[in-house]
Amino acid sequence: xxxxQAGVAGLVLLALVLVAGSQARLLAQPLTEDAGxxxxxxxxxxxxxxxxxxxxxxxxxxxxxxxxQFYSGYGNRVDRFAYLEHIFGEVITxxxxxxVDPYLVGALILVVEKQxxxxxxxxxxxxxxxxxxxWLMPYEAGFWAYDTAHDFDRAAEYFRRTMEIxxxxxxxxxxxxxxxxxxxxxxxxxxxxxGILEDADNDSVRTTAANHVHDLQIDVDVARLDxxxxxxxxxxxxxxxxxxxxxxxxxxxxxxxxxxxxxYVFDPVTGKASSTTSFRLRRP
Amino acid sequence: MRMAMAVAVMTFREAVRDRIxxxxxxxxxVMIAAARFLALLTVGSEVRIVADTGMAAIAFFGVLxxxxxxxxxxxxxxxxxxxxxxxxxxxxxxxFVLGKYLGLLMTLWVNAGVMSLGFVLLLALRGDPxxxxxxxxxxxxxxxxxxxxxxxxxxxxxxxxxxGILFTLGxxxxxxxxxxxxxxxxxxxxxxxxxxxxxxxxxxPNLDRFNxxxxxxxxxxxxxxxxxxxxxxxxxxxxLLLLAAALAFSRRDLT
Numbered sequence: 001x002x003x004x005q006a007g008v009a010g011l012v013l014l015a016l017v018l019v020a021g022s023q024a025r026l027l028a029q030p031l032t033e034d035a036g037x038x039x040x041x042x043x044x045x046x047x048x049x050x051x052x053x054x055x056x057x058x059x060x061x062x063x064x065x066x067x068x069q070f071y072s073g074y075g076n077r078v079d080r081f082a083y084l085e086h087i088f089g090e091v092i093t094x095x096x097x098x099x100v101d102p103y104l105v106g107a108l109i110l111v112v113e114k115q116x117x118x119x120x121x122x123x124x125x126x127x128x129x130x131x132x133x134x135w136l137m138p139y140e141a142g143f144w145a146y147d148t149a150h151d152f153d154r155a156a157e158y159f160r161r162t163m164e165i166x167x168x169x170x171x172x173x174x175x176x177x178x179x180x181x182x183x184x185x186x187x188x189x190x191x192x193x194x195g196i197l198e199d200a201d202n203d204s205v206r207t208t209a210a211n212h213v214h215d216l217q218i219d220v221d222v223a224r225l226d227x228x229x230x231x232x233x234x235x236x237x238x239x240x241x242x243x244x245x246x247x248x249x250x251x252x253x254x255x256x257x258x259x260x261x262x263x264y265v266f267d268p269v270t271g272k273a274s275s276t277t278s279f280r281l282r283r284p
Numbered sequence: 285m286r287m288a289m290a291v292a293v294m295t296f297r298e299a300v301r302d303r304i305x306x307x308x309x310x311x312x313x314v315m316i317a318a319a320r321f322l323a324l325l326t327v328g329s330e331v332r333i334v335a336d337t338g339m340a341a342i343a344f345f346g347v348l349x350x351x352x353x354x355x356x357x358x359x360x361x362x363x364x365x366x367x368x369x370x371x372x373x374x375x376x377x378x379x380f381v382l383g384k385y386l387g388l389l390m391t392l393w394v395n396a397g398v399m400s401l402g403f404v405l406l407l408a409l410r411g412d413p414x415x416x417x418x419x420x421x422x423x424x425x426x427x428x429x430x431x432x433x434x435x436x437x438x439x440x441x442x443x444x445x446x447x448g449i450l451f452t453l454g455x456x457x458x459x460x461x462x463x464x465x466x467x468x469x470x471x472x473x474x475x476x477x478x479x480x481x482x483x484x485x486x487x488x489p490n491l492d493r494f495n496x497x498x499x500x501x502x503x504x505x506x507x508x509x510x511x512x513x514x515x516x517x518x519x520x521x522x523x524l525l526l527l528a529a530a531l532a533f534s535r536r537d538l539t
Contacts, residue, residue: 054460054491057498058340061333065325098502101328 042087045094052095060095064102067092071109081114089123093130100134103127107140117148128161135168142175152183174208181216186223190216211280214259218275221256225264225273228252232271239271287375291383292390299353299391308352312345312399316406331412332501338403339417339497343424346396347431347456353391354435355448357384358533378530385436385526392428396421419506420497426518427494431456433525434489440533459491489521 043051045060052059067087071080088106093099103123110120124141131137142158145151156179162172177192193216197209225243228251232240235249243264246252257263260277267274299305319337323330358381361367371380400421407414435452442448465485469478493514496506 050461050464053457054495055340055344057336057501061322061329061336064329065322065333068327069325096498098498099329099332101326101332105327 042083042091045091048091049095056095057099060092060099060102063087063095064092064099064105067102068105071113081109081116084109084114085119085123089126093126097130100127100131100136103137104140107144111144111148117144120144121149121154133165135162135165135172138162138165139168139172142172142179146175146179146182152179155179156183156185170205174205177212181212186216186219190220215279215281217259218277218279221258221264222273222275225256225266226271229266229271229273239268240266241268242266287373288379288383288386291370291375291380292386295357295384295387296390299388300394302353304352305349305391305395308345308349309395309398312341313402315341315345316399316403320406320410331410334406334410334412335417336497336501338406339420339424339500342396342399342403342421343427343495343497345399346392346424346428349395350388350392350428350431351435351449351452351456354388354432355439355442355452356445357388357436358439359442359445359448362536377534381436381440381530381533382526385433385529388432388436389429392432393425396425396428416500416503419511420495420500422511423494423496423514426515427491430489430491430494430518430521430525433522433529437525437529437532440529440536455488456491459489460495461492462488462490463492490517494518 048059048063049056071084084106088102088109092102103126107120107124110116110123121141121144124137124144127134127137128141138158138161142155142162145158146155149155156176159172159176159179162168163176173192173196177189177196180186180189180192190213193209193212197206197213200206200209225246228246229240231251232246232249235251240246240249243252243256247255255263258275258277262276264273264275266272316338319334319341322337323333326333358367361370361384367380371377403421404414404417407417431452434455435448438448438451439445442451462485465481469481469485472478472481496510499506
């Protein structure tokens with residue numbers, strides 16, 4: 001009996017040594033597998049939805065949790081992003097198209113890690129189409145379009161769409177106005193900033209809006225005066241000396257002053273208008 | 285009805301002695317508690333993951349219990365020959381089926397109640413809203429009632445528990461895939477195939493409509509009218525399945 005017990009104890013000890021020893025060696029080995037290969041057979045979310053048997057949101061949660069661990073755990077391997085759009089754009093959001101976080105996190109990884117802002121915007125576009133009432137995604141897309149892609153046209157459009165969604169932060173209106181300014185549509189930007197100035201409910205917003213209105217008014221006036229100066233040159237064969245001459249020539253209704261009440265001046269050689277007032281905001 | 289209640293109480297007492305019940309309950313409670321830790325692994329969506337995991341655990345383990353305990357209800361009585369003793373009393377087979385059903389439903393609802401209590405407690409500890417999850421928990425309880433009736437029907441019909449489990453699981457899966465039938469019909473185009481698919485679509489119990497978990501986690505309201513209608517739909521299926529189970533059992537040769 002004692003021999004049998006000793007035999008069993010020996011076997012248990014041997015098994016423990018085998019398990020613990022091999023485990024320690026295995027854990028010490030670096031991960032050599034192809035990260036992309038792990039994801040190769042991950043099916044589309046629409047098929048997984050059928051396979052989830054009534055638990056699509058739960059399966060979406062589990063894959064989302066797994067994806068976060070996966071993209072946090074592969075260091076700088078080159079192939080780790082091979083199926084990123086598939087996982088976030090098809091698998092998780094195919095299971096639950098209204099799951100907002102995977103669109104946002106997927107876009108974040110695409111921009112910051114993969115440095116692929118176009119794919120990020122495509123993923124966010126997909127999320128916006130599936131969740132038209134959610135302001136966070138167009139807001140985020142506007143930010144990436146502005147900050148990373150430097151595509152002010154698209155950024156302005158994203159912020160315009162965000163503004164129309166109930167619950168969007170008030171700052172979206174300012175961002176939209178700012179993007180319009182950056183893309184060169186100063187007249188619309190001035191209109192928007194004037195509206196923001198009128199509706200401002202705190203000093204910080206009021207001061208910011210007033211500064212933008214001040215500078216944009218000068219920009220808009222100068223652009224208009226430049227056009228009128230060209231017309232004046234056609235009529236009189238010389239550049240105008242001041243806005244009074246434009247009024248006298250019937251090109252302007254009245255003398256135009258800048259927001260600080262100073263007259264605009266014209267370069268006698270080029271005819272380009274300018275203001276003697278300093279801009280309040282830093283010029284790009 | 286008194287006889288049915290007597291069978292129900294007996295079934296309840298018998299079911300609560302079943303170890304599989306406690307095993308599934310323990311798994312479910314562990315999973316609900318694990319939701320708290322899963323939430324630590326996510327980026328955003330903590331509230332969603334806790335709520336979704338908890339509700340899914342209650343529904344999944346509830347259905348597993350309904351199928352595994354429900355299917356063996358009548359077959360076990362016949363195999364162990366206890367049914368003969370009970371049916372020797374002045375009791376119709378329909379009353380026996382009804383009593384068995386009520387007993388198991390009582391067990392399942394107590395089980396689901398314990399799981400829901402654990403889940404609600406977890407939400408309360410986290411400070412998450414509790415009220416929005418209540419429609420999902422209620423409709424899960426109604427779905428459990430339908431699945432239990434389904435399991436009992438196959439228990440009365442099938443000659444072995446394994447067959448009963450396979451049939452019930454099959455119908456449970458089909459009941460959750462009913463939403464895909466019109467899509468399939470659309471692919472088939474006009475013809476007898478489409479008609480056959482649509483016929484199955486209307487005949488099968490649409491179990492997926494009891495699942496409002498997606499609406500709950502997305503913060504969509506679940507209208508009271510929908511809950512009432514869905515409850516009526518579930519009750520209708522329970523009555524139909526119990527009648528079918530009683531019919532199947534009354535025709536079964538117990539000699």
